[in-house]
Amino acid sequence: MSKIPVTVLTGYLGAGKTTLLNRILTEHHGKRYAVVVNEFGEVGIDNDLVVNADEEVFEMNNGCICCTVRGDLIRILGGLMKRKGQLDGILIETTGLADPAPVAQTFFVDDDVRQKTRLDSIVTVVDAKHLDLRLADSHEAAEQVAFADVILLNKVDLMSPAELAAVEKRIRAINPTATIHRTERCGIDLDAVLDRSAFDLQRILAVEPNFLTEDDHEHDDDIKSICLTTRQLLDGDQFVDWFQRLVAQRGVDLLRSKGILEFAGHDRRFVVQAVHMLMEGDFTGPWRSADDRYSRLVFIGRNLDEAALRAGFEACIKA
Amino acid sequence: MATDDRRNALLDKIGIVWxxxxxxxxxxxxxxxNHLALAGGDGAIRLAPVKPVQDVPAVLPVHAAHAGAVLSLVPDCRAGAFISGGDDGTIRRIAADGTIATVAMFAARWVDHLMAGPGVYAAGIGREIAVLDPAGQRDPLLFPLPSSAGGIALDPKGKRVAASHYGGVTLRWTAGGEQAPRSLGWRGSHLATSWSPDGRFIVTAMQENALHSWRVADGKDMRMSGYPVKVQSMSWFAKGRYLATSGSDRIVVWPFAGKDGPTGKPPLEMGHGLEGFVTRVAAHPVHDIVAAGYEDGAVILCQMGRNETLLVKRPGDGPVSALAWSPDGHHLAIGTEDGFAAVLSAADWRTN
Incomplete structure (x- = not known):
């Protein structure tokens, strides 16, 4: 059974989320989308498939303190599934102040949601002109950038090339794996936003972070990324054990983790991803090329101890 | 155990399929x-007379009841009618002849939980309980909830309504007037809710693959866990002595006969494990027989105290999403996510 793709739209107030939403709903792409908006939506949207969400975040009783989910989304997605065959996709708009984690975690935790829908990608609309300010005055703005698979760097017409380069550099320091598009009034081909399969293990790290450059930290952002690589073979059991322990112990600070690994004794790539403490991993297809055949791991989070992470990773190298 | 497709299914011999x-x-x-109603994700309600069997139509009349999907459907408190709730925010009454009337409207909200009791309707609508007068003489009563309703239940007399939500259950009197809510608390998200037919217990299905139950008299609670998946469906039988539940590969039955309900007692299991999990259960209104629908589309019947399982419907047609007995126990209706529907009729369903 094909699962309905769900796209999560995040972005600070005024960044242009509603503009993008309206474009998706009004352009003649021949597809039917249901839209889940928050109660305090900025602009009314004219569509019979608009659902108001209550943004009810709750903790799961599974002993995992950071494992929060959106109860209202479980209910709404369950209801929308009754329109099976009448929907091509679902868009979830979050409030400007929302942490994207509970939305993403809902897709890992709830069996029914997992069975019938798939989280396609998290799209974050960023106001290029005001990103520095936003990052300074709210931790949510950084979280939205950190969680993104696709970033629309909007309102670029108000910026000089040098300013834009600086903003992109700052985004890259937080999130080296997102696809960044420069837009004016969210003018972008919708194929670049919808149906990205960004959470599909097959597509993890489709955007390769630049593993080699040492980034100079002009801004001391709260959220950072760390990229680790090795061309030596890893011990599979040891890696999985280390990674599981790491996300269990440090999951509060680890927002997103993604990796493609080469295990000794296996021809296929092993792929992992995690949102805070929730992780999944599996052997996926063959390596694309000999050149591509090496292990890489990206962590996006707070208070990351690069030396400890590197030591833990390198300890998994097959002796 | 793998499902044996070669076995005869009861639907091969009796029943009408749509x-x-x-x-x-x-x-x-x-x-x-006398009448069967089937609620659709297309917003329509399909009606069929079921007596006599030879008059059941091969093609069902389609009545457009809601603008979006129908989310809930229950028999009206009076014979010959049903009430339904939709994602268009309306509650409608549909008579056996297809006449549709609007009972209430809640703009931009979903009516996903609906009950009809003696002289009262109750609905869970977002963060509110709505209590409605079927005769339309009294204005709806609205009671706030701490978070969105996950389920709704009425006591057997229709005097009290229970709504589940995050953190437990809230009870209200349906008569209105000055009253304070009664809260039955337990940490976690509570979904489907059921009130035992003897009025003694309230049971909720939780997000965490477990049930929670409270004794209404004193609030003493108990937890029933061990399910591999979420429990979506519960059905009482033997006058409330047993509760059959979905959420496992067999029918899980909890004994509620004693003063303390199932506290300290293991559940019983009915039926042979088929592939996959039970999604819907429906207990026969007279005999100790439980029908179970599976996620692979199979439907079985089991009788308490007997080992054999009767295959009613073979796998296929998507997960079973609807299962109901007629109050006289003569008819069993089945519906699936992929649009399969059937009704089977028999004067006596006991296996000999």
Whole structure:
């Protein structure tokens, strides 16, 4: 059974989320989308498939303190599934102040949601002109950038090339794996936003972070990324054990983790991803090329101890 | 154990089958056991007379009841009618002849939990309980909830309503007037809710693959865990002595006969494990027989105290999403997510 793709739209107030939403709903792409908006939506949207969400975040009783989910989304997605065959996709708009984690975690935790829908990608609309300010005055703005698979760097017409380069550099320091598009009034081909399969293990790290450059930290952002690589073979059991322990112990600070690994004794790539403490991993297809055949791991989070992470990773190298 | 497709299914011998072309959200018989209603994800309700069997139509009349999907459907408190809730925010009454009337409207909200009791309707609508007068003489009563309703239940007399939500259950008197809510608390998200037919217990299905139950008299609670998946469906039988539940590969039955309910007692299991999990259960209104629908589309019947399982429907047609007995126990209705629907009729369902 094909699962309905769900796209999560995040972005600070005024960044242009509603503009993008309206474009998706009004352009003649021949597809039917249901839209889940928050109660305090900025602009009314004219569509019979608009659902108001209550943004009810709750903790799961599974002993995992950071494992929060959106109860209202479980209910709404369950209801929308009754329109099976009448929907091509679902868009979830979050409030400007929302942490994207509970939305993403809902897709890992709830069996029914997992069975019938798939989280396609998290799209974050960023106001290029005001990103520095936003990052300074709210931790949510950084979280939205950190969680993104696709970033629309909007309102670029108000910026000089040098300013834009600086903003992109700052985004890259937080999130080296997102696809960044420069837009004016969210003018972008919708194929670049919808149906990205960004959470599909097959597509993890489709955007390769630049593993080699040492980034100079002009801004001391709260959220950072760390990229680790090795061309030596890893011990599979040891890696999985280390990674599981790491996300269990440090999951509060680890927002997103993604990796493609080469295990000794296996021809296929092993792929992992995690949102805070929730992780999944599996052997996926063959390596694309000999050149591509090496292990890489990206962590996006707070208070990351690069030396400890590197030591833990390198300890998994097959002796 | 793998499902044996070569076995005869009861539907090969008796029963009428329809292809509705839409998700079957719910099936219900009216209180006189004369009419079947099937609620669709397309917003329509399909009606069929079920007596006599030879008059059941091969093609069902389609009545457009809601603008979006139908989310809930139950028999009206009076015979010959049903009430339904939709994602268009309306509650409608549909008579056996297809006449539709609007009972209430809640703009931009979903009516996903609906009950009809003696002289009262109750609905869970977002963060509110709505209590409605079927005669339309009294204005709706609205009671706030701490978070969105996950389920709704009425006590057997229709005097009290229970709504589940995050953190437990809230009870209210349906008569209105000055009253404080009574809260039954337990940490976690509470979904489907059921009130035992003897009025003694309230049971909720939780997000965490477990049930929680409270004794109404004193609030003493108990937890029933061990399910591999979420419990979506519960059904009482033997006058409330047993509760059959979905959420496992067999029918899980909890004994509620004693003063303390199932506290300290293991559950019973009915049926042979088929592939996959039970999604819907429906207990026969007279005999100790439970029908179970599976996620692979199979439906079985089991009788308490007997080992054999009767295959009613073979796997296929999507997960079973609707299962209901008529109040007289003569008819069983089945619906699936892929639009399969059927009704089977028999004077006596006991296996000999």
């Amino acid at each position: 292809a509705l072309g839409t998700f079957v959200v719910a099936a219900a018989f009216d209180r006189a056991s």
